Amino acid sequence: MASRTSYFNGPLYRKTVLRFWPLWGLASFFALLVPLSLFLGNVFASDLSVRDLRSLYSSALSMLPTLLLPWAVICAVMVWNYLDTPRTVNAMHALPLRREALFLTHFLAGLTMLLLPFAVSGAGLVLGSLFNRCLDLNDVAVTVVIVLLQGFFYFSSATLVAHITGLMAAIPILYFILHFLEAVLEFVLQNLLALLLPGLTNSFYRDTGLLRALSPTVYFLSNSDYSSAEGGLGGVNVTINALYALLGLALLIAALLLYRRRKSESAGDVVAFSWMRPVFLVGVTACAALCGGLLLYSLLFQNLPLKPIAVGVAMTIAGLIGYYIARMLLTKSVRVFRTGWPGALVTAALCFVFAFTFALDLPGFSRYVPRVDQIEFLTLDTWNGSYDMKAGSDDAAIAEVLALHEALAAGRYIDGSGMDLTGIDETGQSVYVGLNYSLSSGREVVRRYHVFVSPEQIAVDGSAAQLLDQLIRSREMEAVRMKLNDPDFRLEWGDIQSPDYNYSVDLSTRERSALYAALREDVSAGRCGNPTWYLWDEGVYNREIVACLSFSGSDGENSYAGFDVNVTERMTATVACLKTLGYYEKVLP
Amino acid sequence: MIEVRDLTKRFGDFTALDSASLTVPGGSVYGLVGPNGAGKSTLLRHLSGVYRQDAGTVRIGGEDVWENTALKARLGVVPDDWFYYPQASVHDMMLHYRSLYPAFNTERYEKLKEVFTIGEKQPVRRLSKGMQKQVAFWLTLSCMPEVLLLDEPVDGLDPVMRRQVWSLMLGDVEQRGMTVLVSSHNLRELEDVCDHVGILERGRVLLERSLAELQDNMVKLQVVFPDGADQLPPELPVLHASKLGRVHTLIMRMGADEAQRRLAEYQPLLCDALPLTLEEIFIYELEGEDYGVKNIVL
Numbered sequence: 001m002a003s004r005t006s007y008f009n010g011p012l013y014r015k016t017v018l019r020f021w022p023l024w025g026l027a028s029f030f031a032l033l034v035p036l037s038l039f040l041g042n043v044f045a046s047d048l049s050v051r052d053l054r055s056l057y058s059s060a061l062s063m064l065p066t067l068l069l070p071w072a073v074i075c076a077v078m079v080w081n082y083l084d085t086p087r088t089v090n091a092m093h094a095l096p097l098r099r100e101a102l103f104l105t106h107f108l109a110g111l112t113m114l115l116l117p118f119a120v121s122g123a124g125l126v127l128g129s130l131f132n133r134c135l136d137l138n139d140v141a142v143t144v145v146i147v148l149l150q151g152f153f154y155f156s157s158a159t160l161v162a163h164i165t166g167l168m169a170a171i172p173i174l175y176f177i178l179h180f181l182e183a184v185l186e187f188v189l190q191n192l193l194a195l196l197l198p199g200l201t202n203s204f205y206r207d208t209g210l211l212r213a214l215s216p217t218v219y220f221l222s223n224s225d226y227s228s229a230e231g232g233l234g235g236v237n238v239t240i241n242a243l244y245a246l247l248g249l250a251l252l253i254a255a256l257l258l259y260r261r262r263k264s265e266s267a268g269d270v271v272a273f274s275w276m277r278p279v280f281l282v283g284v285t286a287c288a289a290l291c292g293g294l295l296l297y298s299l300l301f302q303n304l305p306l307k308p309i310a311v312g313v314a315m316t317i318a319g320l321i322g323y324y325i326a327r328m329l330l331t332k333s334v335r336v337f338r339t340g341w342p343g344a345l346v347t348a349a350l351c352f353v354f355a356f357t358f359a360l361d362l363p364g365f366s367r368y369v370p371r372v373d374q375i376e377f378l379t380l381d382t383w384n385g386s387y388d389m390k391a392g393s394d395d396a397a398i399a400e401v402l403a404l405h406e407a408l409a410a411g412r413y414i415d416g417s418g419m420d421l422t423g424i425d426e427t428g429q430s431v432y433v434g435l436n437y438s439l440s441s442g443r444e445v446v447r448r449y450h451v452f453v454s455p456e457q458i459a460v461d462g463s464a465a466q467l468l469d470q471l472i473r474s475r476e477m478e479a480v481r482m483k484l485n486d487p488d489f490r491l492e493w494g495d496i497q498s499p500d501y502n503y504s505v506d507l508s509t510r511e512r513s514a515l516y517a518a519l520r521e522d523v524s525a526g527r528c529g530n531p532t533w534y535l536w537d538e539g540v541y542n543r544e545i546v547a548c549l550s551f552s553g554s555d556g557e558n559s560y561a562g563f564d565v566n567v568t569e570r571m572t573a574t575v576a577c578l579k580t581l582g583y584y585e586k587v588l589p
Numbered sequence: 590m591i592e593v594r595d596l597t598k599r600f601g602d603f604t605a606l607d608s609a610s611l612t613v614p615g616g617s618v619y620g621l622v623g624p625n626g627a628g629k630s631t632l633l634r635h636l637s638g639v640y641r642q643d644a645g646t647v648r649i650g651g652e653d654v655w656e657n658t659a660l661k662a663r664l665g666v667v668p669d670d671w672f673y674y675p676q677a678s679v680h681d682m683m684l685h686y687r688s689l690y691p692a693f694n695t696e697r698y699e700k701l702k703e704v705f706t707i708g709e710k711q712p713v714r715r716l717s718k719g720m721q722k723q724v725a726f727w728l729t730l731s732c733m734p735e736v737l738l739l740d741e742p743v744d745g746l747d748p749v750m751r752r753q754v755w756s757l758m759l760g761d762v763e764q765r766g767m768t769v770l771v772s773s774h775n776l777r778e779l780e781d782v783c784d785h786v787g788i789l790e791r792g793r794v795l796l797e798r799s800l801a802e803l804q805d806n807m808v809k810l811q812v813v814f815p816d817g818a819d820q821l822p823p824e825l826p827v828l829h830a831s832k833l834g835r836v837h838t839l840i841m842r843m844g845a846d847e848a849q850r851r852l853a854e855y856q857p858l859l860c861d862a863l864p865l866t867l868e869e870i871f872i873y874e875l876e877g878e879d880y881g882v883k884n885i886v887l
Contacts, residue, residue, distance in 0.1 A: 009688075010688075012685075012689070096664075098656055
């Protein structure tokens, strides 16, 4: 019998698949409900079209990663569970089969279990499509290929994890950690740095490019549009799936190489290879220090003075917990405290080094200001809206914003946290400043500040408040905000509102064009802006009409923009326009 | 023939086998004896291809065992904790064995039904431990192995079934020249069936000999010295001594003739040589290794 010395054993494959029939049977039953509900619902109407089905395939494909992620690890736990206990692993390894044969047989059995529910659902959909005469072979083929590619990738990654650990319960934990490690670490680091450093933010989802690909599910979900240029399914994202399948093949080969070297006696160990144990120890300690440190700092220490020490203490506590848990898992003993103290000391020392390095911003993250020649696009968000600036056309405005950013990065402002105004006895306002840079290198730089603006602060030369005041009131910035120099934007809609916002009038195309022209004239003449613009709590805008205009760009919905303008009496052209239109007295009580 | 040379196996800092060597002649029944933790099961797992040695060689019939599927197909293994699939019946397990072992003999399997009176459709997990062991023997012997490796094989079997199982195995040894390596604490049982014995202690094979050789190398004597002498002559090489009344019971590492010749110098009133059981040999051999079985009254 060839199978006895080959790399695959048919009877063992069948045995393995059939052993777990309740699991994949149940999954297949639920999978079958999809075509059943669709076609039974339409059996009398018979109005299903190729387009309806394409839409269904498309939705199914966008959901696929969230289905495959847990299902793959369930199947992996089922087929590789023999590696968990000495009894089963000894029995399997005593069989007259090579490790390669055991590996491939169990892998294929697991992959079969993984794909069976999808096959059942797919077969149901194809039969229903034939019945309704709305079968599109291209759509079916693309769907099948994507399911196969993603299924292979997910199951390969789960297989690799199963061969790293010797403990069945650890497979799903490690699997999910590794699948989201990049996203979680990014989240934690962003939050930690945002807590430590002024200007850095935790609220912005950044596209980390190729790094994001290390979190495959997140990457798949953000690249889940499979519509091709021809109208059917296909497109560039199929290639992404193929690349992940190639990665899955590499993971599978790595898993096989590990399995060939794996010792049977590692059954039950959290980490099956002795050379991986230091990696596990350091990894768990580092993750615990970062994640637990962030949690502890946020919960307990955030309001304490001496931020570096507070962060260091929080990270050390969490890091030590992680360190000792990792040691307990590795040694399968709770007696780890006496022998583990050198590692504990190193952990504490590294936590404090990390805390001081970042709390004192030795890498200079918060001091970093992009150079003007690096910037491709810049958005300033502040109290009165967004200012979108393009390199080339808005260089003067960009220079003004960079001057403000440099003042903020150098710490020449009050109220870095945006919260603590204790001790400031001035009439003023905390003003939000958000800066989003798109650099020509493809990098995104995001900074968030709160600047306390008051007459006293504005009077200080070079202060952030002074620079912000100049920026808000400058003609260049107002022109940017109102898209006066941006021919790509088309005026779409406009209204004027009473100061208390209780009364508004929609403007016709002609009226809003006239208003926009008047605003342009006032901006050019430097008649816009309010010298005490920051005193909105003091009622400086209580008697000013608000003009709202909105635009659409050349990309349609993707480039919508709008702004509000408080019409002061200095804006003579605008006031005259509103009077001509007959709205001035009507809107202003 | 099974040949193990300088086999070393470490589990972390613990050395389970420390340059262990043994030779099992083909067609023999070899008893591997040792206290708990001596390394018996570890050695058997090397022989069954489960463990890979850190050093040394493990060969059966001149071939290395590790990843040798052709060789493993000729091995039968009955471990102490025999594996079966949780939902499997005896019949399912038979199919499993049949699909994996080319020499599986269905005719023999059918014949053995008469010995192992267990319903084929019964789920193995519902059987008692002893019955599960019977199934293990049933299937393993149906594979017609050339080499049979047994780890504490008859634990849980009733005396009648033990006799039957041994009878089957010894029949295979006689008819097919099957080699049996059996590890056990049941020294009484090994004495009845083994022709070779190896003693394993702390990962080392202390000695291995044929049973006859072993028994000839150690002697138990009952001696009564004249004039009620209480003390043994210190120059006598005695492994263990005890005294009941005037009768000294001595264990000496030498042949019976040699021991009696040396004791004759002291003109004993009584000097009888008694046969040693394997259990006694085991205990005294290990006592010499400081195993701590002193003061056992035999």
